Amino acid sequence: MIGGIPLSDVLLASGALFCIGIAGALLRRSAIQIFLSIELMMNAANLTLLGYGASLPSREGQIIVFFVIAIAAAEAAVGLAIFVALFRHTETIDVNKIHLLKW
């Protein structure tokens, strides 16, 4: 129990969030939306870590989350910079139109 919420609910919420992220990453065509979906998946993982971290006698899970958030911030900066560069180059961020590594 974490503040009255059972762990199973937290994990279910985290799983749902992850599946939404996957669906978004696979189905959206805009690179930014894919990127946001990936962020969503990452936060689902964070939620799992928080849930276990609160219910177990260890604090390590909650500590890892801080690292993940910090790294995600850096990653977001790099990722968005790539999209800017990509857009300047191809004038689109539709991933279906960017397939240079084809056969």
Added chain:
Amino acid sequence: MSAPLWLIPVIPLAGFVVNGLLGTRLGKRFVSVVACGAAGLVTIAAYTRVIPFLSGDGAPILETYGSWISVGDLSLDFSFRLDPLSTLMLAFVTFVAFLIHIYATGYMHHEATDGGYARFFAYLNLFLFAMLLLVLAESFVLMFVGWEGVGLCSYLLVGYYFWEGYAAEAGRKAFVVNRIGDYGFLLGMFAIFTTFGSLNYTEVFSKAAADPAKFAPGLAIICFCLFVGAMGKSAQVPLYVWLPDAMAGPTPVSALIHAATMVTAGVYMVARCNVLFRLAPEVMLFVAAIGCFTAIFSGIIAVAQNDLKKVLAYSTISQLGYMFLACGVGAFTIGMFHVMTHAFFKACLFLGAGSVMHAMSGDLDVRHMGGLKAKLPITHATFLIAALAICGIPPLAGFFSKDAILSASFEHGGYGRVFWAVALFTAGLTAFYMFRVVSLTFYGRFRGTHEQEHHVHESPTSMTLPLIVLAFLSIVGGWVGLPAVIAENGNRIGRFLSPILVPIAGHDAVHEALPHATEWLLMAVSVAVAAAGILLAWKWYAKEEGRVPARIAAAWPGLYSLVADKFRIDELYDFLFVRPFEWIARFLWKVVDVLIIDGVLNAGAFLVELTGDFLRFLQTGNVRNYALSFLIGLVALLLLVVGAF
């Protein structure tokens, strides 16, 4: 002052190096001086050793210059040997080579560019180096080095006019046919090493002579292998086919290498190994039979040839057959005697042919010549002397050596009588074909073109001088080996060479000399046969201008063309060996190499390419496809971890 033995081969080697490296830059005059200087110096150096040796007791002199090969059981010194046999070879090889070098400066003057001129003389000096190595060697291995060296020079010089396809082909043929013989020689050497544990002459021969019963069983195969080597180098049936083609080389080369020196290396080797051969009587019989057959066989071919040098080439093969006949009936010293006299008169004949060729602007067909006697008096006189010498007319050189061979084979008894009869017939044949070409070349009327007739001229002094010296030697060269019936102690060369016939334990070397009356009779018969051959040829070709032979040829056209085509032996070999070999080569090329070896590799590469062709469709370049496959892989892994499979 006498030269050390090592200096003798080194002098021509130095000449080769200088002419080979610098000759093209320094011009013809310099090249001639270096080459002839090397040949002259080596002659002087050789004679500083030969002359003291002649007055000595004939004991071999060995000079060792340290260890050469030392591997496992084999230990060889680098050493030279001076004994009566090598002294004899040394004496005439250097001197004849010197004369031919001088001749070549005149002969090659017109035709060669500066580069070719230097190349020619460099090779000629290299040949002399290899030949002297062969002669002076004290072991079979060192002899083999010289043996291969002279073969190489023969190849290089036969193919001197390599831009003419036929010369390059003749060189290649000479090399390949000689390789077959060399293979036999190598096998013989291996067998000698396994039998005697050594390859030094002294050791091998003394072991064989001391204990013949122990070594005799293996000697037949050893001697046979060695003789195969001699067959190749000395152009005996069935390996003679390269020598007539070798006439594609310049004439001084034919005179030096393919008449006087290199081709006698086989006889020299057999005489050198006489201890081994004497212990293998069945091989001796084989040697004599091959020699005898070669003599008559090539003599018959020579009768129908129209190329002057080809006639001389077949005559050389025939005379080499005589030498092997002598060795085969045990008369090694007589065989070597004939080697020496043959070197004089055959070199003279070849150089004479070269002089005729020079005058005829390169034409060698005797049908185009005739009446050259007036235009080429010196060439005519020397050629005539040498021809009389080869026919065996006393008192010229060839008479004594050839008559000694005939009486030695007569003396041998048994098969020897058959050999004697065949050799006697061949002597008549020799006289006939030699005077056929003499008559056609120098007598009658000129049959060539008008330009040729206008151009005909005597050769320069550099060419006629060696001819005169060699003709002189063709006269007196035989006087060192007078038979006992003429002068009791006249056979000086026989006595000089006798130390090479090492006595073998349990084999008494006594043989009864023929009664004097028989000897005189044999001599008279052989002279009569030779004279008959000469007179017949003279009558048919000089007096009647070839009407009788033309009628004979017309009466039996098949027989005539068979002989004129050299019994079609080349075609036979082509059919038996060359063509099957080409088929095998073609099979290995087209089937084994292209189809199997390349096929396996290409099939592997094709398979990889094919797989790649299918797999590359997975690379869509679309990020979301990759993400999907990533997800599928992840799910599969998760299921695997939770144990769903």
